[in-house]
Amino acid sequence: MTDAELTAGTLPQAGGLSRRRLVLGGRLLLGALLLLGWEWGARSLGSVFFAPPLEVAARIVALARSGVLFTDIVTTLRVSALGFAIACVAGVLVPFLLRRSQRLTEAVEPYIMASMGIPKYALAPWLILWFGIGDLPKLVVVTLMVFYIIYITTTAGIRGVDRRLIDMARIAGAGEAVIAREIIWHSLLPFFFTGLKVALPRAVSATIVGEFLVATEGVGHYIEYSRQVSDTVGVFAGIVVAVALVLAINAAVNVAERRALGWRPVEREMEL
């Protein structure tokens, strides 16, 4: 390699590094501004209306020390994750099965869309009547909230598959199973990950709302309990924990997406 090529090769990297620093600096600055605004809100409205950030932080540390935080997070995540997993499997399987028959799809689709319109939380009291006061009613709400998002994005992905690739595979001797696994699945992955990103925060917040109604532990239960005893700091601490959970899950999805969709040109061009 010549000197000129070496210089050319190192230039974009240097640019990338300074860009990353700039983004990080901007993020920290925004975060500081938000905290300042929060502190200002607490001081001007009083701590009953608006819990001061330092007290909230102290509460989270105290909860972590007592072990309550861990138990609550595990409880909430258990329900979210299980509901999410069931909804994902169903949300992918149903469109894959419906793909086999255009007529069946046309017959079934209006009912799926109509059931999407049911306000799930309005059913909460009956869900408790039907499924008791354990994890089950919460699980049902989470599953329903997530299912439609995955179902719709998967369906869009399946409809967007390039027909020519399917013809190519058929001519090469691929059967229906290979086409589903190799062509359809890979084509819809970008759609699926978009669905995941919308659905994951929904799953966590649906669990938390469910815990407002029936729960003896969980992040939602802690928020609701704090509200009942007018503990503003407790409510805010619970909200911060919920936000942190969603951020952590989102980061995990991003890593999975980068791994699964490494072949896509956009991923690398975005880095420039």
Add this chain to the structure above:
Amino acid sequence: MSDAPLLEIRDLGKRFPPRPGRDVSPWVIQGLSFSVRPGELLTIVGPSGAGKSTLLNMIAQIDTISAGEIVFNGEAVTAHDARGLRPGFDRRIGYVTQDDCLLPWRTTIDNVLFPIEVQGRLNDETRAHAEMLVRAVGLSGFERYYPHELSGGMRKRAALIRTLAYDPPVILMDEPFAAVDAQTRTQLQADLLKLWNLGRKTIIFVTHDITEAIALGDRALVLSRQPTRIAAEHVIPIPRPRNVADIFALEGFAAAYERIRTAIQ
């Protein structure tokens, strides 16, 4: 070269289902007949919109036929509805389409191996054969690249050897080199002739480029305007091996070009 045809097209016709509000749809292809001998490289030239892709889609059995029959090795196909179609005729007819149709999530080598893999024939021998083809078309060093990282010409080569690698007895090619620059096209044509010389496959090569039809073919068929049928047939008298880059200078080229050009109008 045996004279018994490997593939015979008899009185083929195609009309698409009528649009709402129209009683009948016109015949796109009607009364089209020709045959191909084993090991022959047959080119088909026709103006744009002559139904060239439709014709190949029917032979590859990804589109239904409305009339006539296709006879492969004595076995007749008359699939008038989509359910009866057997795409690729049980892996015996390969198809290199106008678009490369590479799978964007597979690397070059994995794209080339895709048909062998789905046919359950992936072993050391087939892999070695595929790797030989990769080298033969100058894709060495690009085996682990994704399609979007390759140039247009490289993608065409990958698509070409993907079909050659699983070795179907007949290969259809639908203007595979139409979308690349002239210099790359000449190189691709030379590559194709080199590969064809290695195995002497039966190839039906469709193009709108008269020069290409002459440079590659043993025989060139000329298609009429719609409803499409065979308007003329020309045996290309230029001996092989041919130098594609100098094809204009070879004896017999000018006369063949003139005859085909007249037949197209």
